[in-house]
Amino acid sequence: MKTALCKYILISILLMGAYLVGFAKIPSGKLIKVGEGYAGTSVNTAVFRGSSLATHGDEQYISYYDPDGYVTLGKRKLGASDWTLHKTQYKGKVKDAHNVISIGVDGEGYVHVSFDHHGHPLRYARSIAPGGLELGDMMPMTGKDEQDVTYPEFYTMPDGDLIFAYRSGASGRGNLVLNRYDTKTQKWSRVHDILIDGEGERNAYWQMYADPKGNLHLSWVWRETWLVETNHDLCYARSDDGGKTWKRSDGTIYQLPITEATAEKAWTIPQNSELINQTSMTADSMGNPFIATYWRDSNSDVPQYRLVWHDGKKWHMATVGNRSQPFSLSGGGTKMIPIARPRIVSDGKKACYVFRDRERGSKVSVAYTPNLGKKDWKVNDLTEFSVDAWEPSHDMNLWNDKRILNVFVQASHQGDGEKVAVASNNSESVFVLEIDF
Numbered sequence: 458m459k460t461a462l463c464k465y466i467l468i469s470i471l472l473m474g475a476y477l478v479g480f481a482k483i484p485s486g487k488l489i490k491v492g493e494g495y496a497g498t499s500v501n502t503a504v505f506r507g508s509s510l511a512t513h514g515d516e517q518y519i520s521y522y523d524p525d526g527y528v529t530l531g532k533r534k535l536g537a538s539d540w541t542l543h544k545t546q547y548k549g550k551v552k553d554a555h556n557v558i559s560i561g562v563d564g565e566g567y568v569h570v571s572f573d574h575h576g577h578p579l580r581y582a583r584s585i586a587p588g589g590l591e592l593g594d595m596m597p598m599t600g601k602d603e604q605d606v607t608y609p610e611f612y613t614m615p616d617g618d619l620i621f622a623y624r625s626g627a628s629g630r631g632n633l634v635l636n637r638y639d640t641k642t643q644k645w646s647r648v649h650d651i652l653i654d655g656e657g658e659r660n661a662y663w664q665m666y667a668d669p670k671g672n673l674h675l676s677w678v679w680r681e682t683w684l685v686e687t688n689h690d691l692c693y694a695r696s697d698d699g700g701k702t703w704k705r706s707d708g709t710i711y712q713l714p715i716t717e718a719t720a721e722k723a724w725t726i727p728q729n730s731e732l733i734n735q736t737s738m739t740a741d742s743m744g745n746p747f748i749a750t751y752w753r754d755s756n757s758d759v760p761q762y763r764l765v766w767h768d769g770k771k772w773h774m775a776t777v778g779n780r781s782q783p784f785s786l787s788g789g790g791t792k793m794i795p796i797a798r799p800r801i802v803s804d805g806k807k808a809c810y811v812f813r814d815r816e817r818g819s820k821v822s823v824a825y826t827p828n829l830g831k832k833d834w835k836v837n838d839l840t841e842f843s844v845d846a847w848e849p850s851h852d853m854n855l856w857n858d859k860r861i862l863n864v865f866v867q868a869s870h871q872g873d874g875e876k877v878a879v880a881s882n883n884s885e886s887v888f889v890l891e892i893d894f
Contacts, residue, residue, distance in 0.1 A: 484823050484894035486839035491531055491540050494521040494867050496885035497877045498554040502847040502869040504798040505735040506557045507610030509865040510852035513562040520558040524884040526551040528558055528572055530590040543590035549573035552877050559609045564617015564640040571609035576627055579603035598636050598645035612667040613854050620700060622665060633661055635700050648700045654714035662734030669857045672697050674746045678734050679717055685786045688732040691765055692720040706767045723772050724765050726752055731760040731786045736798045741829060742805030745769055749801035749810055758783040762799060766830050777824050777834050782816050793846060793873040800849040803829050804860050809894050811849040811864060819843040821866055825894050846871035862892040
């Protein structure tokens with residue numbers, strides 16, 4: 458009898474331990490200091506940096522503007538605390554927070570850098586040597602549609618090639634362009650001149666995710682003018698062939714370019730809903746998309762974080778957390794918003810939703826769940842200090858390859874409507890936050 462009771466107790470303890478480890482692990486974080494970066498605007502910490510961090514093999518690369526506005530590159534061995542830093546010859550217009558730096562590392566180890574765009578000609582350079590931090594001269598990619606570039610983003614494919622996405626044209630009338638870099642030939646080619654067409658009347662503000670299998674997931678909101686309050690609807694497309702062919706969630710093929718009339722609506726959201734643009738997305742092990750964003754319901758003045766996802770049959774939506782403080786989005790330029798646009802990662806089951814909210818002291822916070830789309834979210838703060846205008850960006854290569862989450866962190870400041878923050882520190886420490894969950 459005692460033996461049976463002991464076995465029962467032991468099994469209960471083991472089951473409870475498994476529950477605590479598998480279902481209720483609280484995320485923790487370790488900050489690794491890198492250097493000092495410009496902080497008068499959020500140019501180093503905008504969510505649409507794609508990417509601020511990029512890993513190739515066992516080396517991780519980082520990019521940011523130093524306090525004088527110079528593009529700075531760094532690298533370290535994964536898990537190490539010491540960084541090798543290099544101040545490049547290139548300088549950006551850091552007073553405009555749109556002018557972010559995006560980096561990618563190809564299959565041969567060359568570092569690709571694009572920076573300083575807000576309707577400007579393409580600024581692109583590549584490292585002189587694989588694994589190097591010294592950049593060569595600026596060069597074109599394809600030479601076509603490179604005079605009016607905004608929001609450059611690199612995505613690494615499983616074969617080592619790179620996808621480069623950017624907006625050609627101005628807010629309210631821009632188009633999404635895709636290029637592909639062939640690692641073997643070391644040349645860029647055009648995949649699509651106009652993947653999403655605003656038809657001269659609107660443009661798409663997108664977020665993209667390249668999953669570990671190389672499938673591209675794309676979601677976006679439409680904006681009718683340069684004013685943020687004209688954002689509306691959440692749309693979706695995916696590609697299983699490197700961006701050549703695009704499909705809806707039901708597998709039907711888009712006739713390109715995608716327009717407002719042909720786009721699949723993942724969720725219908727009217728204008729003037731405080732719907733934010735340019736957030737993030739992920740996918741589960743079955744390739745189903747999950748989109749992180751926020752907006753306000755018509756019967757409330759409080760915007761809430763949201764998760765919109767497809768389960769293979771239909772779209773669903775749930776709130777993440779429960780905010781209580783109202784705010785309103787209006788006007789143009791970079792806004793000083795009391796919450797960050799979120800980043801989401803998932804291993805196909807558990808998920809981590811990274812954000813910053815003034816309600817929580819503007820710290821780096823995470824909402825996490827052990828079962829994406831099914832379990833409630835728990836929230837934890839990972840810094841003791843305020844990061845002010847910071848928004849999250851992470852090392853997508855490292856997450857896809859090793860399921861390790863590293864996030865770029867720097868306290869930054871931002872004046873509303875594309876202004877430098879008044880009486881702010883122009884320099885703040887840059888960190889990599891290693892998140893364990």
